[in-house]
Amino acid sequence: MTDRIVTGVFDVKFRRSERLVDMTHYLLEKPRILVPLSFFADRYQSAKSSISEDLTIIKETFEKRGIGTLQTVPGAAGGVKFISRTDRAEAKEAISELCTLMENPDRLLPGGYLYMTDLIGSPQVVSKVGKLLATAFADREIDTIMTVATKGIPIAMATAAYLNVPVVIVRNDSKVTEGPTVSINYVSGSQKRIQTMVLSKRSLREGANVLIVDDFMKAGGTINGMINLLKEFDASVSGIGVLVESEDTKERLVDDYVSLVKLRDVDVRSQQIKVVEGNYFSKVSLFGGD
Amino acid sequence: MTDRIVTGVFDVKFRRSERLVDMTHYLLEKPRILVPLSFFADRYQSAKSSISEDLTIIKETFEKRGIGTLQTVPGAAGGVKFISRTDRAEAKEAISELCTLMENPDRLLPGGYLYMTDLIGSPQVVSKVGKLLATAFADREIDTIMTVATKGIPIAMATAAYLNVPVVIVRNDSKVTEGPTVSINYVSGSQKRIQTMVLSKRSLREGANVLIVDDFMKAGGTINGMINLLKEFDASVSGIGVLVESEDTKERLVDDYVSLVKLRDVDVRSQQIKVVEGNYFSKVSLFGGD
Numbered sequence: 001m002t003d004r005i006v007t008g009v010f011d012v013k014f015r016r017s018e019r020l021v022d023m024t025h026y027l028l029e030k031p032r033i034l035v036p037l038s039f040f041a042d043r044y045q046s047a048k049s050s051i052s053e054d055l056t057i058i059k060e061t062f063e064k065r066g067i068g069t070l071q072t073v074p075g076a077a078g079g080v081k082f083i084s085r086t087d088r089a090e091a092k093e094a095i096s097e098l099c100t101l102m103e104n105p106d107r108l109l110p111g112g113y114l115y116m117t118d119l120i121g122s123p124q125v126v127s128k129v130g131k132l133l134a135t136a137f138a139d140r141e142i143d144t145i146m147t148v149a150t151k152g153i154p155i156a157m158a159t160a161a162y163l164n165v166p167v168v169i170v171r172n173d174s175k176v177t178e179g180p181t182v183s184i185n186y187v188s189g190s191q192k193r194i195q196t197m198v199l200s201k202r203s204l205r206e207g208a209n210v211l212i213v214d215d216f217m218k219a220g221g222t223i224n225g226m227i228n229l230l231k232e233f234d235a236s237v238s239g240i241g242v243l244v245e246s247e248d249t250k251e252r253l254v255d256d257y258v259s260l261v262k263l264r265d266v267d268v269r270s271q272q273i274k275v276v277e278g279n280y281f282s283k284v285s286l287f288g289g290d
Numbered sequence: 291m292t293d294r295i296v297t298g299v300f301d302v303k304f305r306r307s308e309r310l311v312d313m314t315h316y317l318l319e320k321p322r323i324l325v326p327l328s329f330f331a332d333r334y335q336s337a338k339s340s341i342s343e344d345l346t347i348i349k350e351t352f353e354k355r356g357i358g359t360l361q362t363v364p365g366a367a368g369g370v371k372f373i374s375r376t377d378r379a380e381a382k383e384a385i386s387e388l389c390t391l392m393e394n395p396d397r398l399l400p401g402g403y404l405y406m407t408d409l410i411g412s413p414q415v416v417s418k419v420g421k422l423l424a425t426a427f428a429d430r431e432i433d434t435i436m437t438v439a440t441k442g443i444p445i446a447m448a449t450a451a452y453l454n455v456p457v458v459i460v461r462n463d464s465k466v467t468e469g470p471t472v473s474i475n476y477v478s479g480s481q482k483r484i485q486t487m488v489l490s491k492r493s494l495r496e497g498a499n500v501l502i503v504d505d506f507m508k509a510g511g512t513i514n515g516m517i518n519l520l521k522e523f524d525a526s527v528s529g530i531g532v533l534v535e536s537e538d539t540k541e542r543l544v545d546d547y548v549s550l551v552k553l554r555d556v557d558v559r560s561q562q563i564k565v566v567e568g569n570y571f572s573k574v575s576l577f578g579g580d
Contacts, residue, residue: 020307020311020314024314025314028318057311062315109466113466115490117459121450122456123450123457157413157443158447166413168407168411177406177407179405
């Protein structure tokens with residue numbers, strides 16, 4: 001009899017452990033999707049009260065460890081939703097790491113350009129950038145993320161993974177596989193060159209709320225182009241987020257944006273690159289102390 | 291006294307719960323990175339024996355739920371590594387879902403082309419595709435994933451996130467921000483047109499093992515181009531994975547590849563698209579029964 005009770009206790013303990021691991025994975029994979037408690041109750045053949053307790057543990061751990069939070073929606077159609085959120089400490093660390101990575105003088109290219117392709121192609125870097133941008137715009141209404149080919153794409157996809165919204169990609173040329181397109185001309189801010197940007201007509205619905213994301217902003221000509229392109233779709237801008245803004249510009253065409261880092265100065269002669277925090281901490285309210 | 295013991299038990303239980311949630315998140319975020327047991331022991335101020343027990347629970351749950359597995363490396367320099375792996379049931383479901391999504395006649399474009407941009411821009415779809423491709427090549431030695439702009443990028447990034455390797459992006463034109471480049475000409479297989487592909491010289495080290503990933507393969511001209519480009523870097527091909535292969539081709543320039551789905555037939559007149567399983571299940575050995 002004692003044996004049976006002991007087995008019973010282990011069994012219950014094992015099931016809670018298993019549930020916690022599986023629920024954590026499940027919620028992390030499906031950010032911002034409302035999961036009914038009954039879904040988990042069925043999945044583990046457990047009482048809703050046990051599931052509730054599990055969710056409390058997960059929520060507390062997520063908040064304590066800077067993973068994010070769980071939002072509970074009460075009622076019959078209710079459930080739980082995972083919201084990814086960087087806390088202040090993690091954001092400070094990630095942005096300071098980005099600054100260090102970018103200040104490496106090996107990045108200097110002829111003309112004072114910076115090589116960033118390796119950062120854009122690193123899943124660990126891009127995932128952190130995506131989490132930071134997703135946190136910045138967590139409270140905005142966003143239906144779609146828009147970016148421009150090529151280097152904006154990894155950042156947009158990473159942000160989209162945390163916000164769980166689709167990405168649309170603006171291109172410089174139209175492709176037969178995109179169907180009918182809308183195109184506009186825009187003036188690239190720093191070089192004053194007229195360029196074309198094209199978006200597949202069916203990729204964006206009219207009236208959508210759009211977060212614009214890009215890797216680099218100098219005068220903001222490309223981003224301004226995307227804002228104008230959105231007007232053709234009667235869509236509105238929910239926010240603008242960039243990985244790097246460059247300080248080296250006379251007039252900025254875009255005012256309200258969030259940048260993770262700021263390229264302060266590139267000295268080709270002494271091979272020095274100065275990269276500092278962007279406006280992230282002044283624009284984004286974060287959990288966790290200063 | 292009894293009270294204290296009870297509190298103690300709850301305390302231990304809470305700490306295990308918290309550890310399980312946080313470790314699950316930690317391991318999922320850092321696939322294929324060796325995490326020493328001492329790291330977790332320090333992080334939670336817990337004995338290594340408790341951490342070992344936690345890891346056993348996580349491993350069993352990951353395997354049971356088709357999340358992946360944990361590899362244990364014994365010894366002083368040892369630790370644990372998360373390997374993401376789709377099981378057969380999940381793969382069957384994901385690929386069948388992809389077939390259904392692609393057979394939607396709304397995708398038909400003039401000339402019999404298929405609109406797939408929405409799938410490529412969906413974080414949920416792309417993440418499943420990435421997990422399937424990462425599983426297919428889990429046992430190969432891979433230093434880098436290579437793809438071609440534009441539509442290959444989201445798939446490559448998603449695969450890279452699971453394999454935790456960087457992505458390099460081949461382009462049709464060279465950009466000033468890429469530094470010195472290597473370029474080759476190639477013949478696009480289906481249209482017999484000569485095109486150029488360009489890769490930044492510093493993006494790929496000599497002798498690297500490269501997994502080639504793309505969204506669509508017809509005759510394989512583009513992929514064949516990437517294989518030739520790799521030769522210029524003395525790099526070798528670890529594998530080739532595509533989301534869609536098209537059956538409509540006379541000669542295939544590439545033999546050894548993994549495809550998730552196969553475009554069997556597009557009938558523009560009757561507005562019918564036929565999409566079936568690719569060669570995935572014949573090429574990839576999966577856990578879980580048939």
